[in-house]
Amino acid sequence: MNAETIAFAALALVLVGSALMVVLSTNLFHAVLWLALALTGTAGIFLLLEAEFLAAVQLLLYAGGIITIVVFAIVVTERLVGESITQTNRRIVGGGLVALALVGIIANAIADSPLPTTRPPLTSDLTRAVGETVLTRYALPFELLALLMVAALLGAIYFARPDD
Amino acid sequence: MPAAFADMPAWLVAAIASFILLNGIALGVAYVTLLERKFAARMQSRIGPYRVGPHGLLQPIADAIKLMMKEDVVPTAADKPVYNLAPIVFLIPCMLIFATIPFAPGLGVADLNIGILFFLAVSSMEIVGLFMAGWGSNNKYALLSAMRAVNQIISYDLPFVFASLVPVLLAGSLRLGEIAAAQAGLWFIAYPVIGQLGFIFFILSTVAAENRAPFDILEAESELVAGFRVEYSGMKFALIQLGEYAHVVASSFLGALLFLGAWSGPGPEWLGAIWFLIKAMLVFLLVTWVRWSFVRIRVDQILALSWKALMPATLVLLLLTAVVVVWTGNGR
Known part of the structure; x- marks a missing residue:
């Protein structure tokens, strides 16, 4: 067992544990905090894979941005309505079955195509590679994504607008 | 080494x-x-x-x-685990951002190749701790303050990022050490038009992102007592204060590194770290000067300033910088 394996095991434990707590904790606010931990753990996995750029973006967008917005939504809705919103689901058995089935499918797919055990070394600067491919080869999907976001934003503004 | x-x-x-x-x-x-x-x-x-x-x-x-x-007072109605963890969660990112700052050539804990991005990403994590403090205290002033903080941080994170990206474009690197080294000839603040505008926007969004007056609506003594830290006492209060000031100091170092040429200055090479410290303190005093000179502005004014003025301005500046960099052939 080398240091990387140990680090991966620890991160996996944090990730799975916090992900379980996201769905199992009864307090909505605690669930969001566990989600923040899970997203930070994902950034840790990216770091292990030497994808520093992705790790930083993960922190900046998900752990920083998305969590902030989710928390904001909770506070605005929960405190104004005056009753706490529960987020647990009584159909835990069915949910567990679906999750197990998904794990089975993924495990099956991994077993069918054995992954190379050693990671191929990076040939170039990953940050540069990401930047170049996004602006050349994947420019169209990138722009389409931006368009999708604008559409979502416009939709949100439409619904949030006071009726008059 | x-x-x-x-x-x-x-x-x-x-x-x-x-x-x-x-x-x-x-x-x-x-x-x-x-x-x-x-x-x-x-x-x-x-x-x-x-x-x-x-x-x-x-x-x-x-x-x-x-x-x-001092006695450590914990409110009875507080959400205990969240309340107790909040100062620590708040402090960690504020300390972690120092890791990438090179205080002199080669003298830093980790000069990552994504240096500036690491700084921006980790410093945006600060809001999680802040919100935990606001929520965990179970106090309406603390919660109001945390909500205002979210508003403000969503609004000012982007101008802060855009303003910080101007030197990145000029230097052609995300690594803080290389950005500093690229200013050996000409500090980026002296770069015609772009440098000065970038620095002004950087200082403005730093003041706002650090929640200092005139943008301190989340502390607002006259209405919210002390904001999100109102229920904290003793060492927990000290940790929050430490984190807040550490963040300001780190931003000052970043400002000195991005625009004021970091360790470049007259004298022998070992003076570089001292020059860097002096420049960072100058940036800090500039931020402090703004803080003690202006009165607090309203929430809607703060949001309008960000979304209607600062955001488009920094975006245009960033585009302009990109055009200049390509035009002068510095693009790599």
Whole structure:
């Protein structure tokens, strides 16, 4: 067992544990905090894979941005309505079955195509590679994504607008 | 790396470097508070702390001891785990952002190849701790303050990022060490038009992102008592204050590194770290000067300033910088 394996095991434990707590904790606010931990753990996995750029973006967008917005939504809705919103689901058995089935499918797919055990070394600067491919080869999907976001934003503004 | 460290294992060097840095920050922050109090006092024709030690120089030590001795009061209705963890969660990102700052050529804990991005990403994590404090206290003032903080941070994170990206474009690297080295000939603040505008936007969004007056609506003593930290006392309060000041100091170092040429200055090479420190303190005093000169503005004014003025302006500036960089053939 080398240091990387140990680090991966620890991160996996944090990730799975916090992900379980996201769905199992009864307090909505605690669930969001566990989600923040899970997203930070994902950034840790990216770091292990030497994808520093992705790790930083993960922190900046998900752990920083998305969590902030989710928390904001909770506070605005929960405190104004005056009753706490529960987020647990009584159909835990069915949910567990679906999750197990998904794990089975993924495990099956991994077993069918054995992954190379050693990671191929990076040939170039990953940050540069990401930047170049996004602006050349994947420019169209990138722009389409931006368009999708604008559409979502416009939709949100439409619904949030006071009726008059 | 000096020769004495060469035969030590890498983890030990990293541990020693982090230990020195963390203690340096704690001590530095303590004295930065004294600097701010003296500066503010002079601006208001007062003397400031003067009693403890010569010229009040021991005041931060006395304050630290006082804070450690204080009783730790936990509200009964508080969400205990969240309340207790919040100061720590708040402090960690504020300390972590120092890791990538190279204080002199090659003298930093980790000069990552995504340096500036690491700084921006980790410093945006601060909001999680802030919100935990606001929510966990179970106090309406604290919660209101945390909500305002979210509003403000969503609004000012982007201008802060855009303004910080201007030097990145000019230097052609995300690595903080290379950005600093690229300014050996010409500091980026002296770059015609772009540099000055970038610096002004950077200072503006720093003041806002650090929640200092005139953008301190989340502290707002007159309406929210002390904002999200109103229920904290003793060492937990001290940790939050430490984190907040550490963040300001780190941003000052970043400003000095991005626009003021970091360690470049006259004199021998070993003076570089001192020059860097002086420049960072100048940026800090600039931020403090703004803080003590303006009155607090309203929430809607703060949001309007960000979304209607600062955001488009920084975006246009970024585009302009990209055009200039390609035009002058500095693009790599």
